[in-house]
Every structure is written in structure tokens, then in C-alpha cells.
Amino acid sequence: MKIVVCIKQVLHTYARTGMDLQDRYVAPEDRVRMIDPASESALGLALKIRELAGEGNICLLTLGPLTAGEELRRCLALGADQLYQVDVDGGAELDSRSKSVLLSRALGHLDADLIICGRESIDTANGQIGPRLAGHLGLPCVASVRDVRLVDGCRTAEVRAGAGRGRVAVVSCRLPVVLTVEAGSAAIEHIPSVDDWRRSRQVPVQRMFFDTAGIATGVLREEIIAPRPRPKIVPAPDCGLDAFARIDLLLTGSNVEKKGEMLVGDIERQVDGIIAFLDAHGFLEPLQSAAGREGVSGG
Amino acid sequence: MLTTALDYILVLAAVIVMLAGFARRPARVRQVVEESRRPADFGYFLSYILGHGRIVGGRPLAGIAHLAVFWGVGLPLVVIAFAQFPLVLPAGIAGLLSLVMDVLGLVVLAAGVYFLIRRLTSAPDLGAPRRVVVPLLLLLVIVLSGFVVEGARLRLTAAGYAWQSPVGWCCSSVLPASPLLMQAALRFHFFAVLLFVVLLPFTFMRHLLAASLNVLYRDRGHRGALTPAAGVVTENALLAGDRLFDAGQLLELDACVACGRCAENCPAALAGKVLNPRRVVQNLARCLEAAPVPAGGNIDASRLADAVSAEEMWACTGCMACVEHCPVLVRPLVKVIGLRRHEVQMHGRMPAEAVPMIRNLEIYGDVDGRGCAHRGDWAHGLDVPHLSERDVDAEMLLWVGCQGAFHPRYREVLRELVKILRAGGVRFGILGTEERCCGDAARRLGDENLFLSLARENMDVFNKYGVRRIVAVCPHGYNTLKNEYRELGADFEVWHAVECIADLIRNRRVTLRYPLEKSLAIHDPCYLGRVNGIYEPLRTVVRAVPGVRLTELPRNRERALCCGGGAGRMWLHEKPGQSINQLRAREIRECGVEAVGAACPFCLTMLEDGIGSLELESPPRVLDIVEIVAASMAD
Numbered sequence: 001m002k003i004v005v006c007i008k009q010v011l012h013t014y015a016r017t018g019m020d021l022q023d024r025y026v027a028p029e030d031r032v033r034m035i036d037p038a039s040e041s042a043l044g045l046a047l048k049i050r051e052l053a054g055e056g057n058i059c060l061l062t063l064g065p066l067t068a069g070e071e072l073r074r075c076l077a078l079g080a081d082q083l084y085q086v087d088v089d090g091g092a093e094l095d096s097r098s099k100s101v102l103l104s105r106a107l108g109h110l111d112a113d114l115i116i117c118g119r120e121s122i123d124t125a126n127g128q129i130g131p132r133l134a135g136h137l138g139l140p141c142v143a144s145v146r147d148v149r150l151v152d153g154c155r156t157a158e159v160r161a162g163a164g165r166g167r168v169a170v171v172s173c174r175l176p177v178v179l180t181v182e183a184g185s186a187a188i189e190h191i192p193s194v195d196d197w198r199r200s201r202q203v204p205v206q207r208m209f210f211d212t213a214g215i216a217t218g219v220l221r222e223e224i225i226a227p228r229p230r231p232k233i234v235p236a237p238d239c240g241l242d243a244f245a246r247i248d249l250l251l252t253g254s255n256v257e258k259k260g261e262m263l264v265g266d267i268e269r270q271v272d273g274i275i276a277f278l279d280a281h282g283f284l285e286p287l288q289s290a291a292g293r294e295g296v297s298g299g
Numbered sequence: 300m301l302t303t304a305l306d307y308i309l310v311l312a313a314v315i316v317m318l319a320g321f322a323r324r325p326a327r328v329r330q331v332v333e334e335s336r337r338p339a340d341f342g343y344f345l346s347y348i349l350g351h352g353r354i355v356g357g358r359p360l361a362g363i364a365h366l367a368v369f370w371g372v373g374l375p376l377v378v379i380a381f382a383q384f385p386l387v388l389p390a391g392i393a394g395l396l397s398l399v400m401d402v403l404g405l406v407v408l409a410a411g412v413y414f415l416i417r418r419l420t421s422a423p424d425l426g427a428p429r430r431v432v433v434p435l436l437l438l439l440v441i442v443l444s445g446f447v448v449e450g451a452r453l454r455l456t457a458a459g460y461a462w463q464s465p466v467g468w469c470c471s472s473v474l475p476a477s478p479l480l481m482q483a484a485l486r487f488h489f490f491a492v493l494l495f496v497v498l499l500p501f502t503f504m505r506h507l508l509a510a511s512l513n514v515l516y517r518d519r520g521h522r523g524a525l526t527p528a529a530g531v532v533t534e535n536a537l538l539a540g541d542r543l544f545d546a547g548q549l550l551e552l553d554a555c556v557a558c559g560r561c562a563e564n565c566p567a568a569l570a571g572k573v574l575n576p577r578r579v580v581q582n583l584a585r586c587l588e589a590a591p592v593p594a595g596g597n598i599d600a601s602r603l604a605d606a607v608s609a610e611e612m613w614a615c616t617g618c619m620a621c622v623e624h625c626p627v628l629v630r631p632l633v634k635v636i637g638l639r640r641h642e643v644q645m646h647g648r649m650p651a652e653a654v655p656m657i658r659n660l661e662i663y664g665d666v667d668g669r670g671c672a673h674r675g676d677w678a679h680g681l682d683v684p685h686l687s688e689r690d691v692d693a694e695m696l697l698w699v700g701c702q703g704a705f706h707p708r709y710r711e712v713l714r715e716l717v718k719i720l721r722a723g724g725v726r727f728g729i730l731g732t733e734e735r736c737c738g739d740a741a742r743r744l745g746d747e748n749l750f751l752s753l754a755r756e757n758m759d760v761f762n763k764y765g766v767r768r769i770v771a772v773c774p775h776g777y778n779t780l781k782n783e784y785r786e787l788g789a790d791f792e793v794w795h796a797v798e799c800i801a802d803l804i805r806n807r808r809v810t811l812r813y814p815l816e817k818s819l820a821i822h823d824p825c826y827l828g829r830v831n832g833i834y835e836p837l838r839t840v841v842r843a844v845p846g847v848r849l850t851e852l853p854r855n856r857e858r859a860l861c862c863g864g865g866a867g868r869m870w871l872h873e874k875p876g877q878s879i880n881q882l883r884a885r886e887i888r889e890c891g892v893e894a895v896g897a898a899c900p901f902c903l904t905m906l907e908d909g910i911g912s913l914e915l916e917s918p919p920r921v922l923d924i925v926e927i928v929a930a931s932m933a934d
Contacts, residue, residue, distance in 0.1 A: 014663075014670050028731045030387060030672040034662055189654055191746070193647035240707045264929045269813045 001056040003046045006117035008036040009068040025113045033068040036117025037183035044186035077192030100132035101215045119180035119231035131178035141178040313493040320500025330546035354626040364410040371407030387687035394463040428571040431503045444488035476624035510627040513554035524782035538683045551629045552584040561621035566861040567614040571876030574614035576621040582606040612638045617866025618825040639745030643797040644794035656870045663812035664735040665701045675731035677710040686764040695768035700776040702900035709900040723803035739775040744867035772796040774826035801836035813929040814846030818892040822857035824899035846932045864901035880909030896921040
């Protein structure tokens with residue numbers, strides 16, 4: 001059995017602390033090159049299916065330059081057997097449709113029984129690749145897959161998939177089929193061993209090239225714009241807080257951004273702090289004049 | 300004195316058999332010297348063996364009994380050896396010597412009986428080795444037969460005075476005047492000694508040599524520094540863990556006397572987990588004994604690894620109590636970490652709950668997956684200089700660590716520390732986004748490659764800014780930077796924040812003015828206390844706070860119980876047995892203090908959780924020493 005896992009390499013921007021206007025406020029350290037978490041789950045599902053089936057060949061298929069090469073090697077080390085790279089013209093801007101066309105052409109050469117990809121990537125979150133691939137290849141597609149069981153001599157897949165509101169759909173379909181997986185739904189619970197890493201370094205990258213000239217797209221230009229940060233650097237709300245507190249912080253600004261100082265320590269120290277504050281801001285009158293006024297009123 | 304040629308032949312044969320039994324030891328020692336580059340440490344060996352300090356410490360009664368057996372057997376052996384030569388001693392000295400020998404015999408008899416009772420009555424579930432019984436009985440037979448020989452001799456010859464040999468004299472009064480009896484008792488005594496010598500390598504008594512060699516060729520590196528994995532580094536910087544333990548580790552396996560002090564102090568064993576350090580070492584030793592490793596040859600790692608279950612190896616908290624209390628310098632902790640390395644590096648197996656943390660380290664460089672871009676957020680508004688800034692005036696680097704950077708509670712501790720350091724006039728800076736996790740958790744969970752990659756990244760940054768002094772607030776980071784980065788060429792001084800604060804208080808650079816009217820106990824973090832010997836600075840700092848009534852917990856300093864969060868346990872589930880943090884929390888509750896002071900982010904979290912789980916009406920507060928000082932500090 002041949003399982004093809006479509007792996008998306010992403011440049012994940014997880015922070016917005018940058019100050020460089022030219023770089024749209026994103027500093028280099030705010031980004032990591034990684035494998036999309038949904039694609040990792042797709043690989044996790046593929047490994048699980050192979051383990052249940054007892055045999056199988058897992059091919060990784062990725063599009064574009066190997067920007068997260070080491071992470072792809074890690075996928076191989078985790079148990080994938082081959083790595084295919086669909087090469088595109090340098091600098092070509094591709095939308096979901098063009099990507100799915102290129103991937104489907106590559107899949108046409110791979111003769112896969114199961115095609116698994118992430119349902120929605122962490123960077124663009126379009127969620128189009130899986131269904132579009134199925135459309136191009138004329139195959140059934142099941143989204144949000146959680147579990148797969150192969151029956152009928154590995155000719156039929158019994159799929160359990162999320163159907164919204166906590167419901168689970170049980171779908172039975174003939175192979176080949178396209179499955180999409182949500183991030184975190186099929187976690188890989190082991191890590192590569194030394195031998196796995198060594199083996200992964202021996203696996204050659206098999207490059208495939210397809211002409212992009214024929215795939216016209218209606219999208220003329222696509223650009224992702226990172227949200228503009230506040231002029232002042234504000235730390236992200238602490239994820240240890242509950243949702244209400246985090247939203248409250250986001251709406252009102254961070255508590256650390258507020259002016260003033262929290263008085264800490266015991267009572268005596270806090271009172272000293274209050275007196276010092278009042279004194280510094282002119283709320284306390286000098287002792288002598290206060291005493292004089294008291295004398296007048298007493299008289 | 301040996302009389303016939305046959306006696307000499309028998310002695311020679313016994314010694315040959317004994318040496319044959321010990322045959323593989325010299326090869327192992329050679330391997331230790333060549334591989335681990337450990338020279339013999341005769342000075343330490345003599346002070347260890349003559350003073351018995353480490354053996355007596357922790358178990359005074361058993362230690363003194365051991366001391367008695369050591370001198371009670373060792374001194375007569377020397378005297379008997381000299382007696383083979385025609386030496387003539389003055390009558391007074393000879394009489395005194397005879398008295399000493401007699402008394403020593405009595406002492407050995409008493410100690411032997413004590414050991415025998417102790418072994419026979421010990422709980423079988425503790426794995427007390429009953430194989431000690433045979434050599435002990437033999438030793439008692441030797442001593443008793445010696446007294447019979449002396450009694451029979453005195454009965455026949457009536458030479459000397461009663462005070463020179465009181466026990467022998469007592470025996471002579473009940474024995475018949477029979478030369479045959481004397482000869483029979485003498486032969487019996489002689490053969491018992493020969494049997495004892497022959498059995499030395501095959502019984503528990505082999506520890507005479509194995510433990511001595513282990514002490515003589517001890518690892519003189521810092522106990523907090525794990526040695527790099529035994530193996531080679533390939534061009535891809537991947538460690539080949541095909542050799543589970545180096546020769547020094549195998550020597551330690553031989554040396555274990557299964558006394559059980561490790562298990563008595565192991566928090567996992569105390570909490571009813573599967574792990575028992577004594578069983579780990581004994582199972583490995585048994586496995587090694589079943590098929591010895593050829594000197595210089597590769598060990599079949601999987602065979603040894605199978606001797607210890609996954610539950611056992613992942614239950615270790617890395618607290619080093621087993622290492623601290625071992626009388627013969629065996630390090631069960633290092634074995635457990637070696638086994639974890641084998642499990643991770645060779646099989647890619649790790650508890651599933653730890654994998655996300657490892658992925659966070661791989662992708663983001665911190666245990667929480669928050670990313671290095673956020674690493675300096677804790678210092679927002681404090682104007683803490685970054686070493687990357689131009690014209691930064693910093694005499695030391697403040698190492699923040701993952702917990703200091705991201706843990707909500709510990710971020711506050713860091714902010715308090717900044718105030719203290721500033722008040723003390725310390726010029727410091729941070730690395731901000733350039734800091735990565737120190738790698739302690741990854742290394743102790745067995746992922747040596749990840750540790751190395753994180754450590755190399757940090758070392759590059761240290762070298763870039765020419766860092767010479769570091770103050771760390773987390774004891775795990777402190778230990779890793781101080782002791783484990785040396786293998787990567789680190790050449791800087793590392794302080795823990797508490798040491799730094801103690802120094803500031805001592806030099807009156809910080810004044811503590813506001814009282815903290817509380818009874819407070821110190822919880823010694825393992826990686827400060829047992830691992831790095833920092834006990835007193837914590838107490839010095841707390842004593843300097845006005846109003847604090849310092850109390851010691853029942854287990855303190857070297858005997859302090861771990862919080863349960865070390866060696867990656869912070870990220871693992873507590874499956875079988877009690878939670879270790881609850882065990883420690885109960886000890887704190889029983890102590891009746893109002894607050895407990897710790898100096899470690901893991902301890903702080905674990906103790907807070909543990910105390911919280913007890914659901915007390917007025918639970919003791921868990922405070923970091925830094926917080927205590929900051930609350931008391933004059934502005």
C-alpha cells in the first residue's frame with residue numbers, strides 16, 4: 001500500500017515584537033521555519049495506518065524549495081520512506097488552485113492508495129488543498145479525519161471524521177481516497193532515534209518539475225499582512241490566564257503597560273510607599289502650615 | 300605459623316583461585332584508566348578506608364560495625380603475615396598485641412552477629428541480599444574457631460597471662476587438654492580461612508576489591524555534570540549510543556554492596572513508585588555478571604537496558620540522593636540517565652507527555668513553546684539592558700531561563716531579583732531574544748543531541764558577548780551552565796542568585812529593613828544543595844530578614860526530599876504511587892511553619908501544587924528566597 005502525505009513547509013510567525021517598518025513589524029526571531037502542524041498530524045495518521053496494516057510505503061510530497069529541510073528530514077526519520085519535491089519556477093507566487101494543480105500532477109505519477117494532507121495550514125488557513133486535490137484527481141475526500149481502519153483486504157477505508165458540534169461521521173469509501181487531518185488530531189508519540197536520523201540522511205530528494213505556464217489563476221496578487229502592533233511593545237497576554245482575563249488585557253492594554261507601581265511587602269512598607277507617593281505628588285502639606293491652621297481653627 | 304609445605308601449597312592454590320576469580324578486574328581497571336582517564340587517587344582512598352567517614356555517615360550503627368569488622372579482620376591479617384617471619388617482640392608488647400587481637404576478635408564476633416541478624420530480619424521487598432549470609436557465617440566460624448584454637452593452646456601450654464588473651468583464657472577453662480582437639484581446631488580454622496579467600500570473588504565479599512577499586516579510581520569530575528554519552532560523535536553530530544556505559548560505570552556496578560541507602564533516600568522509592576535504585580544497580584550487575592563484557596569490547600546495550608523497565612527509568616527525579624548516600628561511590632542516577640539516553644537515542648522512545656516539550660525545544664528553543672521573541676517580555680518596563688545593546692555597562696549576565704522568562708509566578712520573582720540587584724549596585728544585562736533553554740531537561744530526559752545543539756547555540760552567544768560572569772536564578776540552569784557547559788569550552792564564573800544576594804547582604808550593599816513575622820522553613824533544592832553543596836547561603840539570607848523564625852524541616856540539607864520536578868519529571872505524569880510533591884508537602888505541614896522558602900522554579904511550582912492538594916485551612920505559603928528578600932528590602 002502506498003500512502004502519500006502532502007507536507008507543507010511554513011514560515012510561522014508567532015510573535016509581533018519587531019520594530020522594523022520595512023519588515024511589517026516582524027523581526028526575524030519572531031518566525032520559525034517548520035512543518036505545518038496539520039501536516040505533522042497527517043504524517044502521524046499515515047504512520048498509524050501503516051502500523052495497523054502491517055506494511056506500506058509512506059511518501060512525503062512537498063511543494064517548492066526545501067526551506068524547512070531539517071524538519072523534512074525529521075519527518076523521514078519518523079518513519080516516512082521517500083521524499084518528493086515538486087519544484088516550481090523560482091519566485092512564482094502560487095495560490096491554492098495552482099498548488100493543488102501541481103500537486104495533483106505529481107500525485108498522478110505516484111499511484112497512491114491513500115493521500116493525506118493537513119486540513120488547514122497554520123499560515124494561510126485556506127483549507128482548500130485537500131478538496132481541490134480530490135476534485136482534480138476525481139477521488140472521494142473526507143475532511144477532519146480522526147481515525148482510519150482498512151478493511152476488505154486494504155481496498156476499503158472506514159474513516160471516522162469530525163462532523164462539527166462534537167459529532168463524528170463514520171464514512172466508508174473505496175481506495176484511493178483523499179483525507180484531510182486537523183492539527184493535533186494524530187499526534188506522533190515517539191521521536192527519531194539516532195539510526196532513524198542516519199537513515200533519513202540517506203534518502204534522496206526526488207525532484208519533480210512541472211511547467212506552471214498552463215495553470216492560469218484568477219488571483220493576481222496575494223499578500224499576507226501581519227497585524228500592526230501597537231506603537232509600544234506590549235507583551236502577549238500570559239497564556240496561563242483564563243480567556244476572559246486575556247481578552248480583557250487585549251482590550252484594555254497590558255497591565256504592565258499601565259502607569260503606577262504596585263506596592264508590595266507588609267503593611268508598614270506599603271504605608272511608607274503611599275506616604276512617599278503622596279509627598280512626591282504634592283498631596284501632603286508641610287507639617288508646619290498644617291499645624292498652624294489647626295491652631296487657628298481651635299482658637 | 301604455617302608448618303608444612305602442603306599448607307603453603309594450599310595457601311598458594313587459594314590465592315590463585317581468588318586471583319582467577321578477580322581476573323577480569325585488572326582489565327576493567329585498565330579500561331577505566333585508558334578510557335575515562337581516571338588516575339588512582341591514593342590520598343582519598345586512604346582517608347576513605349581508614350576513616351570510614353562515608354560508610355559511617357547516614358547509618359552510624361552499621362557503619363561502626365563495618366569499621367569494627369574492617370579493623371578486626373585487617374589488623375590480625377597483618378599480624379599473622381608478620382608472624383610467618385622469625386621476629387621476636389619484647390614480652391610486654393607481644394602480650395599487648397595478643398590482648399588487642401583477642402579484643403578485636405570479640406568485636407568482629409559482635410559486629411558479625413549484628414550484621415547477620417540485620418540481614419536475616421530485613422524486609423525481603425527491599426531486596427536485601429541474602430548472599431551476604433554465607434560469607435558472614437564463614438567469618439563467624441573463623442573467629443569462633445580462632446578462639447577455640449587459642450583456648451586449646453592455652454589449656455595445653457598455659458603460657459602467658461590471662462589478661463593477654465581473656466577470651467582464649469575463658470575458652471581454655473571449658474576445653475579439655477587435648478592436642479588432637481587443638482590440631483583439629485587449628486586445621487578447621489585454617490581451612491575456613493582458605494575457603495573464605497577462595498570465595499572472595501564469588502560472594503558478596505568481592506566488594507573488598509571491587510568497592511576499593513571503585514573508590515581508588517573514582518570519577519573526580521563534578522557530580523552535577525553528566526558525562527557525555529559513551530560513544531562517538533559522527534559528522535552529523537549524532538551520538539551513537541551503542542555503548543550504554545563506559546568502563547567506569549561498569550566498575551561501579553561491580554562495587555555495589557546493595558546496602559539500600561540509595562533506596563532509603565530515593566523520593567521515587569519513598570513515594571511507592573516502581574523505581575528502586577538498588578534494584579536498578581543490582582539488576583544491571585546481575586546482567587553483567589551473567590555474560591561479562593570483554594575488556595575493550597562493545598557491550599550489548601539492549602541486554603543491559605532490558606534489565607531495567609521503562610517505568611523504573613522514567614520515575615527518577617534526578618535528585619542525586621542515591622549518589623549522595625552511596626557509601627562506595629556508586630551513582631545509580633548516572634545509570635538511569637544512561638538508560639534513558641539509550642531509550643531515546645537508540646529507540647526513539649520517550650513518555651508521550653514529554654514529546655511536546657521536546658518539540659517546543661526543537662522549534663522554539665524553550666520548554667513552553669512561547670518562542671525566543673518573547674523571552675525578554677518579563678522585563679518589560681524595567682529597562683534591563685540587553686547585552687546586544689551598544690555601550691551596555693554590564694559586569695555580569697543575568698541568566699533568566701525558561702521558567703523565569705515564561706512562568707507567570709517566576710516572572711515576578713525575576714522582576715524582584717532585578718530590584719535587589721539594582722539596589723546592590725550590580726551592573727547586569729540579559730540576553731533577551733538571544734537566550735535559549737540551557738538544555739537541562741532535554742539532557743536528563745535522554746535527548747543528548749538536543750542538549751548539545753541548545754548548549755552550542757548558547758555558547759556561541761556567550762562567546763559573542765565575551766560573557767565572564769553569570770548569575771542564574773534557576774538551580775537547574777545554574778548547574779548546567781556551571782558544570783556541563785565546561786565540556787563545550789565554557790570559561791565563565793556562575794553564581795546562583797541566592798549566593799549573589801548573600802554576598803550583597805554580607806557586604807552591606809543591600810539592607811533588609813521590613814520584618815517578616817513568620818516561622819519559615821527552608822526547602823533545599825536538590826540542584827543547589829546535594830548537587831552543588833549550597834546550603835548555607837539560603838539560611839544566611841533568610842536569617843538576615845528581620846522577624847523570620849527559621850525552622851529546619853525533618854529532612855534537610857543532604858537529606859532533603861526532592862519536590863519531584865527534576866530530571867524532566869516536571870513534564871511527566873505521576874502514574875503509580877503517591878505524588879512526591881504531596882509527600883514533601885506533608886512534611887512541611889507537619890513541621891507547622893507558616894511559610895516555606897525555596898530557591899527553584901520547579902520546587903516553587905511543585906510545592907505550591909502539593910500544599911494546595913492537601914486542602915488545609917491555613918496552608919503554609921511557598922515563597923522564593925528572592926521574594927522574601929525583596930519584601931524586606933528598604934527602598
